[in-house]
Amino acid sequence: MGQSLPCDPKADRDELASAKLWAVYISEAEKYDKALVEGWRSDMEGLLIFAGLFSATLTAFLVESYKTLTPDQGAITIALLAQISRQLEFNSTMPSAQSSMTAPFTPTPASFACNTLWFLSLGLSLSCALMATLVEQWSREFVQRTERLESPVIRARVFSYLYFGLQRFGMHKIVDFIPLLLHMSLLLFLAGLIPFLHLINTLLAALPAALLAVITMTYIYLTVLPIFCSDSPYRTPLSNAVWHIFQAFHLALRKQKQPILREKSQIAHDSPRDTLTMVEAMVLDAGADSSGRAQRDRRAVLWTVRSLADNNELESFVDALPDIMWGPHGRRRLYDQTIEILLAGQDIQLVARIEGLLRSCDSGLMEPNAETRRRISCIKALWTIAYFLASDHPARTWFPVFDAQILASHLNHSNPLVRSYSISAYSLVQWIVRTAHAPYMWSAADISPSVLEPPGSLLTAEHEPEAAQYSGVDLVNIAYHPTDLPQASPHTTESFQDTGYDSLLDYMRRSAYLPEIPYEFEATCQIIRPYHGWISPRAEMKLKATLSIVADQPASTIKALGPQVHQIDIIVGTIFSILQSAPGCLNAQVGRAMVKYMAPRAKGPGLLRALRCCDPTLLGSLLTNYLAGGVGNLTQNTLYSIWLLSANRPPLAVFEEGVLSIVYAAPQFSITPSVIAVLKSNLVMDTSKAPPEQLHLLMDRLQISNPTSEMDIRVDATERWKQATFAILIKFLEHDLALPDPTAKRRATDTFRLLARRCARRAVPSSLQLRFATWFQHVIDHPALYSQCDMIVTVIDWLYNSTLCEPFDDLDARRMIRTALTTYAATLPLQSDALRSRAATLLLTLDLAPRMENHE
Incomplete structure (x- = not known):
């Protein structure tokens, strides 16, 4: 058991406060260090097993080969016995063979080379085993030293201290060097096998020689292959060294700090380096924009979809799919070819699988939160796919089959968030079903109603009350029972083109007063909005009727929308921008709707969004004509709308000089x-x-x-x-x-x-100065009339900010302003320090005016 470090009673409070920060570092460091240590351990275990088996095999060969380094005692004994036998047989004196027997023994060069190489091989193998054992021990101690401490701050610092110690003493290089010992040992064994067999048979020695040559060339090839092909899975312990030598050679040759055939690295480094490592080069090549990368991406995505076995796996993919095609700035086209292949693949059936995943939410077996999350992910993915297809219309020649009914069943879902997604997805799919059958038939003269309204594609009248019950408007009468809309023949070009307006206006009416703004409402409107350049009488009537329905709400309802962008703002702006393409459409009905919308609408981004697409000249002319035509109880609202549009900078509407006579003639408010x-x-x-x-x-x-x-x-x-x-x-x-x-x-x-x-900010004529001073004194002298008006404070702020009464150089005017300010300052409560200070500064400025004292 390790002893815990003593607690420092004088620990700095700032250090203790940083415990949460260091806890995050520990969490991340543990993941990295444990993965690193576990990798080292597994590598060392494999090396130990191989080194043990190889050493045992090599020892068996050495037992036989080392005998060739000493005289063969058995051969000497046989030679002596043979000599004695010959002497006894012939009983004669023979020349002594002792000189030959006792001559110095010299091993053959082949035997010397064989044993030298094999003993070196055995030494390297045992050294590899020893180093592997030590690395396992060091790894175990590294983990133990970082786990036995409790204080996050101390533990974090021990983590960093030991890890940077690993880097300082090059343990990573040692771990990479250990396998090299075993590789060299194996090569030395094969090299020693050549002279060993040469003693027996020269032809037999050629076999290990050829094997050694093949292995050596292969080893050299695997060493240099990652240098030229960064995606190569093959490498040896010498690859890093050769890489750096190769880089240094070309750096010296070209005398610039960048590796050959590569751009300068943009990857952050922990230490200053001028060249890329092999890993950094691989990352750079993997992310480089090329046709190969696009092909790899497509293959990877296709494999991913084909391998998704259950709903949970498919849900993760479906949840990530919209981000590929849609972002904060709109449509993304980087993966268009990949999505095309997914949608076109008969074996994938992506749309059908997403719809099946959506149906699984009705099983009743899921948690409510998980069910809602899956519904939204599926509907969002279907909207994204539909937008992907519709954004290329009419260039696209094919569309996958969508089941519009499953989306229609979510239009009255109890969760408002689900409704906001489903209404956009359904409207976009509905538009695709309506237009996909004839993308190039805008000028056709005969279009069948079945083409315009295929089964299951349109929202039937039975769904309309469901939408109306949460929209707050009567959508049924205008949508499917219009009493005053002309019914054009479906066999005309006009009828086919009007279907685009039908899709857009249906979507707007359903979305008008939803509690949640429909998902990507503006983008959906832009897709299904017709761009024919002209408006048929039927479309004009429906556009005006929809605008009137949206705007003809109680003022409190529109006022409650707040200043932020609401779908109502997008609806009003879109319809008006369509109608202004045919100025003859801008009649009193449109003027009334615009006044009903603008008068109670709070100023802010929402109102600006609605009016930014409106032509200022046409909008000004519309309100002028509407005011001149006699607007009854909307006169005050119309006047306010004119003021609102004119007071904005730049003005949101342009009004001609003639509007003044109309304002004078209108009832005064x-x-x-x-x-x-x-x-x-x-x-x-x-x-x-x-x-x-x-x-x-x-x-x-x-x-x-x-x-x-x-x-x-x-x-x-x-x-x-x-x-x-x-x-x-x-x-x-x-x-x-x-x-x-x-x-x-x-x-x-x-x-x-x-x-x-x-x-x-300059002096004005004395007559104007005196008129202003007279008015200001009148206001101060009648506080009861203006007790609730902040006009006085605003005027004082203006005088203070106008370079201290710079527009006023008339002494009588300044005296009157000074008298009024003195009276006003005496009535200020004690809490109004800022206003009292400004009034005092203005009084001091007026007192110091040139000739003021003489004048008095």
């Missing part, structure tokens, strides 16, 4: 002065480069005062233009701003901010 002021300001801003005479005429028509001197001389047109916005501002302020409700007060304040931003 609290919003009317704001509308007139903003319209005049826009007209003035748009004529900055007009000739002087035109400027004078325009401002005379707009009833903008012409500042004069005591000699009643008209000022220059450019000067008058620069002072025009301030004159418009003064005239706006001089209206009765004791508005009845907070909303009207906020609009008046917004109008002031808009006009104030446009005023030039």
Whole structure:
């Protein structure tokens, strides 16, 4: 048992606070280190087994071969016995053979070479076994040292300390070197076998020589193969060394820091290097854009789909499928050929398998969360496939078979999120079924109704009430029982083209007031939206009717949508952009719908999304004509819509000068002065480069005062233009701003901010200064009228930010403003520190004005 490290009582609190961070490091380090150590252990176990067997085999050969290094005592004994026998037989004196028997023994060169090579081979084999045993021991100790500690901070630091110690002392290189010992041992054994057999038979020795040559050449080939083919699974312990030598040779040859035939690595390195490792080169080649990579990807995906055996495995693939074809920025086309092959494969039947997986959710055997997740994954995948197919229409000549009924069965699902996915998928599949049969028949004169409405492809009337019950609008009457829509013959080109509008409007009506915005609603609308360039009378009628249904809701319902983008905004913008392609379609019905939508809609990204596709000139003309035509109880809403579109920068609608006379003639409301002021300001801003005479005429028509001197001389047109916005501002302020409700007060304040931003930061004529000062003093003297209006605070902020009353150089005007500010500051509560500070700064500025004291 290891002893735990003593706890430091003075441990830094910051160190203890970092325990969670280091716990994450430990989690990741354990995965990497355990995989590394387990790999070393398994390699060493295999080397130990092979080294043991090889050493035993080699020892058996050595037992026989080492005898050839010493005199053969058996041969000597036989020779002596033979000599004694001959002496006794002939009983004569024979020459002594002792000299030959006692001559020094010298082993043959073949025997010497054989034993030398085999003893070296045995030594390398045993060294390999010893090193493998040590590596196993080191690996075990490495794991034990990191597991016996409890403190995450200390354990993490031990992890890093020991791992970087492995790198520092090159243990990775030692582990790679150990198999090389065994390989060299085997080669030495084969080399020694040649002289061993040569002593017996020269022809027999040729066999191991040939085997050695083949093995050596193969070994050399496997060593250098990964250098030229990074996808090669073959390598030897010498491959890394040869790779670095090869890289260094070419670096020195070309005198630049990049490997031959490779781009400079973009892979992050732990230590500064100028060349790629073999692994880094393999990663770089695997990710390089090429036809080979695309083919590999297709083969891998096809194999994956074919190998999916159960629903759980298929669900994982289905869940990942949409990300291949669709992303945050729209359609992805990198894997188009792969998806084409999947959809076209008769043995794969991808769409049918996804629909089967969707049906499995009705088995009642799944957890509710898992069931919902699977439903959404399947429906999302079907939508993505349908979008993939529809985005290439009409160039595509084939479509897979979709089961629209299974998607239709989810349109009234109890889960709103499932409904939001299913309605988009169903509408897109429905559009495909309607148009797939005749992708090139836009000019056909005779189209069968069965082509337009194949069985199972259209949403029948029985589904419409289900959609209407959560949409909040009466969809049934307009969708399938229109009393005033002309019924065109299905045998006309117009009828076939109108089916595109049918798909789009059906989708919009079902989606209008869903609690969840349908999945990729805007992208779906863009796909099924017709782009014929003209609108038939039937389509025009249905477009206007749908726009009226969507907009003709209680103001509280539209106001509750909030400022963010809602499907209503996309619907309104899409329908209006279609209708404006034929300006004759923009009549009072469209104007009323737009006013009903814009008046209660909160300002924000949603409203901007609806109006960004609208032509400003056509939109302005539409509202002008609608206001001029007499709009009854919508006059105030129309005026607010005109103000809203004009007050935006840049304006969302363009209004001609004639709209002012219409506004004057219309019933007056609290919003009317704001509308007139903003319209005049826009007209003035748009004529900055007009000739002087035109400027004078325009401002005379707009009833903008012409500042004069005591000699009643008209000022220059450019000067008058620069002072025009301030004159418009003064005239706006001089209206009765004791508005009845907070909303009207906020609009008046917004109008002031808009006009104030446009005023030039320069002195204006004294007459305008005095009019402003008079109004400001009047406002301060009547606090009861403006107690709930933040106009005063807005004006003070403007004066403070306008380089401290820079537009005012008239002493009487400054005195009046100063008097009013003094009165206002005395009424401020103690909590209004910021406002009190600004008022005090303005008073100090006014007190220090030139000649102010003398004037007083």
